[in-house]
Amino acid sequence: MSGRPDDELRNSDAYYHVVLERIPPRAEPAFESAAMQERVWGRRWGVSNDVGRLRLVVVHRPGPEMEVVDGQKYDPQIAALIDDEQQWYWRDRVGPDLARLHAQHAGLVQALQAEDVEVLFVNGPEGDPKAVFTRDQAIAVLGGAVICRMGPVGREPGYGRRGEEAFVTRLIAGLGMPILQTIHGTGLLEGGSFCFLNGDTAAVGMSYRQNEAGARQMEQVLAEQGVRLIRVPLTGHSLHLDGCIVMVDHDKAIVNVTRLPYWFLDTLRELDIQPIYVWPTELKAVNCLAVRPGRVIIAADCPRTVERLNAAGVETVEIPYHEIHKNGGGVHCSTLPLVRDA
Numbered sequence: 001m002s003g004r005p006d007d008e009l010r011n012s013d014a015y016y017h018v019v020l021e022r023i024p025p026r027a028e029p030a031f032e033s034a035a036m037q038e039r040v041w042g043r044r045w046g047v048s049n050d051v052g053r054l055r056l057v058v059v060h061r062p063g064p065e066m067e068v069v070d071g072q073k074y075d076p077q078i079a080a081l082i083d084d085e086q087q088w089y090w091r092d093r094v095g096p097d098l099a100r101l102h103a104q105h106a107g108l109v110q111a112l113q114a115e116d117v118e119v120l121f122v123n124g125p126e127g128d129p130k131a132v133f134t135r136d137q138a139i140a141v142l143g144g145a146v147i148c149r150m151g152p153v154g155r156e157p158g159y160g161r162r163g164e165e166a167f168v169t170r171l172i173a174g175l176g177m178p179i180l181q182t183i184h185g186t187g188l189l190e191g192g193s194f195c196f197l198n199g200d201t202a203a204v205g206m207s208y209r210q211n212e213a214g215a216r217q218m219e220q221v222l223a224e225q226g227v228r229l230i231r232v233p234l235t236g237h238s239l240h241l242d243g244c245i246v247m248v249d250h251d252k253a254i255v256n257v258t259r260l261p262y263w264f265l266d267t268l269r270e271l272d273i274q275p276i277y278v279w280p281t282e283l284k285a286v287n288c289l290a291v292r293p294g295r296v297i298i299a300a301d302c303p304r305t306v307e308r309l310n311a312a313g314v315e316t317v318e319i320p321y322h323e324i325h326k327n328g329g330g331v332h333c334s335t336l337p338l339v340r341d342a
Helices: 005-010 013-020 034-041 064-068 098-114 164-175 211-225 262-270 303-311
Strands: 053-060 080-083 088-090 119-120 138-141 144-147 181-182 194-198 201-206 228-233 245-249 251-254 273-278 289-292 295-299 315-319 334-338
Touching: 005 013, 005 138, 053 098, 053 289, 098 119, 098 315, 119 289, 138 164, 138 211, 138 334, 144 164, 144 211, 164 181, 164 334, 194 245, 201 211, 228 262, 245 289, 251 262, 262 273, 273 303, 289 315, 295 303, 303 315
Parallel strands: 053 119, 144 181, 201 228, 251 273, 295 315
Antiparallel strands: 053 334, 080 088, 138 144, 194 201, 245 251, 289 295
16 A cells, blocks of 8 residues: 655655755855854854954963073073073073063053953963963954964973963863864964954964964965965064064054065055054064054053154053063063954
8 A cells, every 4th residue: 555645755865855945054144244153153253353442352371380481591692591492581681570570461451451351361381481472372363263383392291382272272162262273284373473454464474483384274264254365474583473563553553674575565555554663672562452443552661662653643551561571572472362343
């Protein structure tokens, strides 16, 4: 006895073809759209420029890991304390003043909170004094994050910067923020060498800490969002692009001209970006942070550069940061933005 017609349909190979014709999958709206971000991931995540109002940032409060900086390891050839095997250096004859270090980092946190920025804290490897520089651990783009892959490895686990990636990954995943890519294989990429020049153009500084494999993986993520990536070769042993250029407004950037190739200055002009040149003896001023268009947190003791910024219409919030500078980075290095306004 034959079954009913509807039974025959349900049991046939054609069944799903009939059903799915009624409920097809939908690629639009895109993953990065506000509607899909809020529906699936709970809020709009990520960064599409470097100057929109900063909403959420990650920092690392310096802790016991700073005690690995050994005051007996001074090398007069580089005028710094250094450990080649554990891969740290400290630009002074003596080790860190921990009280001053903590106070200056706390001052950065207070300055961020005064700008209505939500501040999150991430842990780091126990023997890694560079973990304070959270910028390098990940890169936020539209709709999510790219987890970086650090260059310095160290002689044993917990030393050197390789390993910071795991801590920031757990934090970001715990927030519910999408992770769009993790730099893998032999790729090297650190967030301090990446910047958005505008909404559809980004730059990566190529150096000992960034290689083509890392840049190519980053480029793939950006290409899906219609953003082109410019590779900028850095001079000598320069490590990161944020020692060369940081955006301070939609059409203004603070620039250390000595570390950039001539053609990149032409690129800035083509993008209608006004370079504000750092005063030659105040190069640490480049490493500042825009908290909204035309307003930056910047290290104190850079008066001539501050004058140039103010003359160009950029407001400045100055904070003492000289003890942390001895660790090889500044305000920009110490902050990992996760959410900015468009």
